[in-house]
Amino acid sequence: MSKRPLDKTDIAILAALYKDARMNNKDIAELVGLAPSTCLERIKKLQSELVIKGAQLNVDFQALGGNIQVMISIRLADHSRTTINTFQKQLALLPEVISLYHMGGENDFLLHASLGDTEHLRDFVFNAITARKEVNHVETALIYDQINGTVLPKV
């Protein structure tokens, strides 16, 4: 991945798409003050350079039956690469999992999940996490609310 410095226009494009990834090219072009063709060229370039890695929908998990969200801190007994990799790959596939962070520090993983109710949460923690031999410690914290940052300046 090259380290091309991004100019103001690139940042403006990224900021626009960060706020609304479904914005169309014509509107972005207008917003950043470029002709549509030029703007598209830049977006394509950012994509090919993997500065833009994709785009994800913000779904209302509640509408999908996920009435509670939690962060689960997990410590493993064994920190070998295979254990970590296997754990990570298998857990990321579970439908309850929104994100799985591999961490440095006391806890090895932080798991962001959406669950239907507290019973579902209990079952999930037991069946998917504490049932695993390599898991040493689990701590669940409820998420009340999430706010996303809006901008990406820093250049």
Next chain:
Amino acid sequence: MSKRPLDKTDIAILAALYKDARMNNKDIAELVGLAPSTCLERIKKLQSELVIKGAQLNVDFQALGGNIQVMISIRLADHSRTTINTFQKQLALLPEVISLYHMGGENDFLLHASLGDTEHLRDFVFNAITARKEVNHVETALIYDQINGTVLPKV
């Protein structure tokens, strides 16, 4: 927010857009087996019902000078609504902040941030967090790696 039950097609549309929010309507329609017009109608409906709350770009933070990502656990001294709200609103505006979670449990907030280097991290923690009178305890953990879940079944 109404609680209309989503059918298989709605879920399929959401799943497609969750994987790639920039997918166009024609391709989604084809994928889920609908005519483009019908598919668009459903997407519009999901948007107006706020099942779809938006879409966010997956940016390579490294390309933007964010070489490290951290999760910072924060405890406040005072849990009044005003203190919490003010803290949340002000911190969410900082350019380093990716997400800010208001939590139940021991820690009041979990802050996901992207920083240029360790010095930037140190300054950020001091200036933006520990410098605040209402902050009681701060704990920073490095993120090695993040995996996002791929599907949203659960209906």
Next chain:
DNA sequence: GTTGAAACAATGTGGCG
């Protein structure tokens, strides 16, 4: 829920600063 036509956006080419 579909089809089809008109309106609009995406995209490639060639030309300008």
Next chain:
DNA sequence: CGCCACATTGTTTCAAC
């Protein structure tokens, strides 16, 4: 070399069914 204008192709969108 990056930008723009324009022409072509493809997508969105709305009406009638």
